Amino acid sequence: MQPLQQLLATENSQIAQVLRFSLYGLEATLNQAQTEYTEDPGKELCEQLIEEINNLLKPAKVPEDAVVNESKLNESKSSELLSELRQVFDADLELNFYLGDAPLQSQNDNDLWNEIQRQLLRVPEDLATSWRKRALEMAQKVGATEDYVNLYHLPFVRDEIIYPGLNGSVQAGGLCLSKKALLKSDIDQIYNSEELHLLAGFLHLYIKLIEIEPDLHHALKSVFSFDVVSLKSQPEQCHLYIETLSDRLQRTQKTEENTDPILNLRAWLDIDEAIHSLVFVPPAERYSWWGKLQQESRRILKKVANKAIKAGNNVHIKQLSGLYADNCAYSKDDLQLDYGGTPGEVLTCLRLYARINQEENPGRVLFRSLR
Template sequence: MQHLYHLLTIQNSELARLLRFSLYGLETSLKKAQSEFPQDPGARVCDEVLQELQNLLQLEAAAVDITQTVEELKLNHLRYAFDADPELNLYLDSSPLQSQTDADLWNEIHRKLLRVPEDLATIWRQRALDLAQEMGAVADNAYVYPLPFIRNEIIYPGLNGSINAQGLSLSQTAFFHTSIIDDQASEELNLLAGFLLLWSKFIEIDPDLHHALKSVFSFDILSLHSKPDQRNQYIDALIDRFQRTKKAEENADTLLTLRNWIDVDEAINSLVFVPPAERYSWWGKLQQESRRALKKVADRAISAGHDVRIRQLTGIYADICALSKDDLQLDMGGIPGEVLSCLRVYARINQDEIPGRVIFRSSR
């Protein structure tokens, strides 16, 4: 459906117009046939097809309304160039940008750039800034929304001048202001607390975030924006896993700490986009900080005399599927047949083998 939607929303396209009329005609024909053959064995599936057609046509109408609303935006050239870039489309879903103000558009574009490889993101950040400056705006590193974390970092700048848009930053001050651990906590536990606070805030500001945490929902990757109950359950699970890890560390239980770290690392890496962020994107590198800390925890268990092996599952799915369980499949993003995201590492702790879990691209 994503490619149908993309074609429908292309402006001044005869092919889009033909597709739109064809879909309306198909909808009418199916409704008429249903009334004539109410007992047909395909009637129930036909209802679902009709619902999909209605959803698609409603989305297309909404996109047209948005396009008409944003015609006067200063950053419109940036919008059109971003939507049309085929390289970006390799890493993002194909739906067009939705923002209706310059400030929202600046933020929506930069949040999406957090998911693509850093070299591509760097090119587009500079392109966005150049176009904003042509429109009379200037970058402002002080006009940013602070997200709590263990360090200070400008994620992307705000704008002042002809365009007023707030940027985004990581803030150590915000972290310490809301810190949920004491000064004696380990470096690794500080990082966990940082992720807990940061993830809770990111979920509030980015409607594209999903979760794939098995203990909350096993069978799919679910939107946290459209399903608030899932958002609450995911955050509750993250808090619970953090608290269990904190308690195990306070009790100096090396093996229990490691097991809980594997669980909380899974929760951190199960906050995903669809398709998942590229491994060497800003988002991918940030999640890798949890994996590096997990390795330190595993090394301490090895030093204590335990037989421990931790493996992040990447590469060709057929090569690692024997080490994983309850994996999730997507038909977009990455390379067909390869792992898109390792949600949970594979682990062997003494004689106990714990399977990992991944999202992979179908080989079709």
């Protein structure tokens, strides 16, 4: 272990940094293995190895006066990052096109890092990727490093690091999706199909995400039909929205047990609408991380529609996008925003248009006014 300790303690060493990242990754992998293989004969040795890795990653003790001086230096560097990141991010015109021109609100490094990273989940992935690289480079200049250990776990049907945190001169948490967090809700005992498992994942993910994301709104017609509602400023709407999403999940479960493919399709149209009605203002771009996440329910909905077609029904579903003038004949009770995206275009499709055995079922959209 001594060479490992010496290498990790080597200042300004890129190799030491690579080793540290590798150890973080090994630790996370072993922790995950422990949860999956609870009866494995190597479990005790695995726990000992994790403890040794933890000890290796602990910083060496330094004199108290050195700690004070380093703390002051880190605080100075931290403030430098806070100021520079805020200024550059707020001034980016391409980001403003997708996010609006409201300035960042965070007043400390941890909140700022998370606010920026979560806003990047709402812009096209290529723009988000380039900006994440830029933000990390700025953080590294002031002595911060990526941290894949200090992550807030959101329950969902898969494991995925959404974005890392920061360690070193800047301390900030990251965010990830976690199957383990979802399994703690014992949903496998209730929703045992892949499709229902995904819907339950959305329900639990949304509950936790709403707790940490102040910018979320809902536009679910059956809860409030006249506007897009902030869940932070109107907590009673948050309760009603989650309650409706949960009710629609239970209804979908009941129709799954029914052999009528049309009843099942209608239930899926309803819960897909509830999933897509959790929105940001301006809404997330369709090919952003957030947009692609919500599309997962829509992909299964298309499979449900195909089952109804194979059963002899005349079914056509349509996602509304592009110019609002080309889509308004297929929608009803749409909501208008005066900013975000391109004037005159659909910003997000809340509910799919569906024609089921000659019966028209209008969709619903958020669109940008021409003003």
